[in-house]
Amino acid sequence: MDGRARRGWGLPGTGPRGLGGRARGRAVIEAVVTDFGGVLTTPLTQAFAAIQNEAGIPLDALGRALGALAERHGVNPLFELETGRLTESEFMEGLRGALRDQLGRKIEIHRFGERYFHHLQPNQELIDYMRGLRERGYRMALLTNNVREWEPLWRAMLPVDEIFELVVDSAFVGMRKPEPGIYELTLKRLGLPAPACLFLDDVELNCSAAAALGMSAVHFRHNDQAVAEVEHRLAEGGRPRPGSDQLSEPSRSQR
Incomplete structure (x- = not known):
């Protein structure tokens, strides 16, 4: 990480309690809301590609299979999985059948979740940065599109409850990004x-949805770029409102 991106990492006077006066016309940022996969981990596409290679599934065949399922049921099965309306086993059963139709052969993908997370690694640099933001006085929340059965797997990758006071997981609330409702729920739970609130995500559409509601949004591309942009937005915000400069106690994060 270059020197510009490193500036402000937990240094005295750079958190919400140490910044100078509030920037005129800009709201004070008190909380940082971050995505999980692709921001606090290595890119999701790498993990999916590894599983496809192991199972011998061409990328175009996977796309056609998902498209066929969406046409058959009138809804994207991935969206149903991420909102908890499909279980992982139901999703995989449908996908195996659709792939069989596409490829003309039986496809077996056993223990998909475990294999997926085996190929997904923590982005330790960003995890440490998030911890530093909390230490500087910012309230921290995690907003993730995820799968209900995968909760133990992704929580094992980072110290969730040490860093984040709030977790909103799509699979447990029946909504997913970029639906406005899941952002509104996050704001409501943060109060x-x-x-x-500043929002960080690797999907531009999700950032656009957050910005449309009035959140300050940063599209994650890589660590240096994201940290530099987040620091710039935080510096623009200035000092928090009186009474908001105390760290909230870590707690079992909500879904």
Whole structure:
């Protein structure tokens, strides 16, 4: 990480309690809401590609299979999986059948979740940065599109409850990014207005949805770029409102 991106990492006077006066016309940012997969981990596409290679599934065949399922049921099965309306086993059963139709042969993908997370690694640099933001006084939340059965797997990858006071998991709330409702639920549980929150995600559409509600959004591309942009947005916000400069106690994060 270059020197510009490193500036402000937990240094005295750079958190919400140490910044100078509030920037005129800009809301104070009190909370940082981050995505999980692709931000606090290595890219998701790498993990999916590894599983496809292991199972001998061409990428175009997977796309056609998912498209056929969506056409058959009138809804994207991945969206149903991420909102908890499909179980992992139901999703995999449908996918295996659709792939068999596409490839003309039986496809077996056993223990998909475990294999997927085997190929997904923590982005330790960003995890450490998130911990540093909490130490500087920012409230921290995690907003993830995920799978209900995978909760133990992804939670094992990082110290969730040490860093984040709130977790909103799509599979447990029946909504997913970029639906406005899941952002609104996150804001409600934080008890903050949208302009008081910064949102970080590797999917541009998700960032656009957050920005449309008034959140300050940063599209994650790589560590240096993301940290530099987050620091710039935080510096623009200035000092938090009186009474908001105390760290909230870590707690069992909510879904």
